[in-house]
Amino acid sequence: MILKKGSKGKDVKELQLALRAVGFNSGAIDGDFGRATALQVEKFQESEDIHSDGIVGRETLRILNEKLEATGNASLKFEIGDAGSCAEPDCQYEWVRVDADQVEGSRGYNRFYLREDAAEAYNAFRKEVLALGGVITSAGARRRLSSSKRSKSRSTKSMHYTGLAFDMALDSGMESPKKERLVIEEAGHRRWNVWCKTDNPQVAERTINAFTYNCTRVPVTGRYFSFTDLAKKHGFESIPARSWFLRGGKYTGAEWWHFQYERPLIKGTSQFGTELLRMYSRAECEEFVHWDNVKCCTFGVDWF
Numbered sequence: 243m244i245l246k247k248g249s250k251g252k253d254v255k256e257l258q259l260a261l262r263a264v265g266f267n268s269g270a271i272d273g274d275f276g277r278a279t280a281l282q283v284e285k286f287q288e289s290e291d292i293h294s295d296g297i298v299g300r301e302t303l304r305i306l307n308e309k310l311e312a313t314g315n316a317s318l319k320f321e322i323g324d325a326g327s328c329a330e331p332d333c334q335y336e337w338v339r340v341d342a343d344q345v346e347g348s349r350g351y352n353r354f355y356l357r358e359d360a361a362e363a364y365n366a367f368r369k370e371v372l373a374l375g376g377v378i379t380s381a382g383a384r385r386r387l388s389s390s391k392r393s394k395s396r397s398t399k400s401m402h403y404t405g406l407a408f409d410m411a412l413d414s415g416m417e418s419p420k421k422e423r424l425v426i427e428e429a430g431h432r433r434w435n436v437w438c439k440t441d442n443p444q445v446a447e448r449t450i451n452a453f454t455y456n457c458t459r460v461p462v463t464g465r466y467f468s469f470t471d472l473a474k475k476h477g478f479e480s481i482p483a484r485s486w487f488l489r490g491g492k493y494t495g496a497e498w499w500h501f502q503y504e505r506p507l508i509k510g511t512s513q514f515g516t517e518l519l520r521m522y523s524r525a526e527c528e529e530f531v532h533w534d535n536v537k538c539c540t541f542g543v544d545w546f
Contacts, residue, residue, distance in 0.1 A: 244299050
């Protein structure tokens with residue numbers, strides 16, 4: 243069972259009752275998974291150190307069941323059922339090292355690792371960025387299966403595990419926009435447009451209302467090109483900020499730095515477990531502590 247914003251019916255009513263029972267009241271028990279229910283789901287996930295994506299899948303239901311049991315509300319527990327199995331991959335990939343740029347004032351890395359196809363796309367992307375006089379900083383990319391600690395800001399089905407995502411250095415933007423090469427602008431719906439500063443005279447001057455980790459805005463003027471648009475051209479998509487960051491939460495929820503290679507994935511078809519099996523043996527995947535909860539998560543449904 244997967245419940246998320248837009249879902250309706252008996253299962254949503256039962257979810258609303260269960261959330262209310264453990265202290266997360268979304269208002270009317272109406273079977274409509276709207277904004278109020280989504281907010282309470284996210285708050286419950288945050289309280290339990292689950293990745294707060296607002297989607298109620300196996301992991302959230304399992305932990306909600308534990309909470310219901312502990313609070314004397316076992317009658318409201320959900321039937322989760324067997325995890326099932328994910329599709330076998332048609333090919334496997336290697337990890338490939340790629341280069342990144344270090345800039346003054348940042349502790350970012352000069353390299354990281356991606357899946358083969360993502361690395362090829364990244365190198366073409368970086369070539370264009372450098373040609374425009376820009377930079378790509380790095381906070382790393384590959385996340386090992388042993389790095390499985392549960393966290394509201396770290397998804398157990400992160401693209402980092404599959405070799406399809408990289409993070410730019412968190413200290414290379416959103417701190418001092420007038421000094422930094424990367425400037426972050428609000429794009430609506432918790433999304434960002436990342437701009438890269440350059441001295442290239444062929445890049446037009448513009449004024450950007452730069453967002454900071456303190457949720458303030460600082461106008462900056464200079465030659466900037468859209469890093470986000472160029473990334474998208476090469477198949478790398480950005481993700482939204484965590485809602486708790488915009489409610490005054492910790493800076494790690496900003497997520498402006500995260501880009502993931504979605505071009506090889508098919509919405510409604512590609513599964514997290516299948517993509518993980520492209521990088522690891524089945525035995526290694528089955529040792530991943532979250533494997534049973536995440537292996538059948540489907541791209542565009544309950545996986546991003």
